[in-house]
Amino acid sequence: MAGPGPRSDRSASLAKRSPGPGRRRQLRPGRSRRRPTRGSRWRWWPLALGAAGLLWLSRGLWLPPLPPPQLILVLGGDVAREQEAARLARRLGLPLLVSGGSNPEYATWEFRREGLHPGQVLLDYRAHDTLSNFTSVADDLKRSKVRSVLLVTSSDHMPRALLVGRIVAGSRGIGLTPVAVPCGQACIPERKGKVWGDGLRAALWVLTGRDLRLWVAGRFAPLLDGAGRPVHPPAAGPDPAGH
Secondary structure, eight states: OOOOOHHHHHHHHHHHHSOOTTSOOOOOTTOOOOOOOHHHHHTTHHHHHHHHHHHHHTHHHHSSOOOSOOEEEEESSOHHHHHHHHHHHHHHTOOEEEESOSOHHHHHHHHHHTTOOGGGEEEEOOOSSHHHHHHTTHHHHHHTTOOEEEEEEETTTHHHHHHHHHHHTGGGTOEEEEEEEOOGGGOOOOOHHHHHHHHHHHHHHHHHSSOHHHHHHHHHHHHHTTTTSOOOOOOOOOOTTOO
């Protein structure tokens, strides 16, 4: 009897290569189709939340045009800032808030010399740096329904102040319009790291209500100061004058 023909040989070959019920078919490289796992889907959530947070924090940058200014905020650190803010307040007839400015006696004399009446000027000394210039007054301004502020500071300080202010004040619905005071030869451009570092501190303050720098100092200052180690008196030697 004649053996099986070519068709039978081909069928047997295909049956041999095809996977059985309990075997998985091996796919060629490049043809595998992996479904996204639950872990891979969750991996994108931190990025999405971070983007949403940045969008919310920066809403002061893309909100509609501000209403007319209601107040002038001048940041202390240079008497020239206060003088420029005083002239601006006199010309526009706006109240003036000085955050961390010169001593009260000099400031009162200067603003009176510029023609401002005492009820037009508020001196606030709670701030100790650029971030607290805004965190110390933002809620007060919100309660007073202030939505538009002229920000006065030196031109070299303005980029950092404006970034911090638009995050902190912007989180309270307050818009800022910069008024830079020229500093001429005294200008010292600030490092990008300092600008963005304070911007990060401002964002964390909005999210947590805490200043990152003060929190770190409170937690780690004892370690950095060598708490718990015995303090030895300095060795005898010449004093700074050389005696």
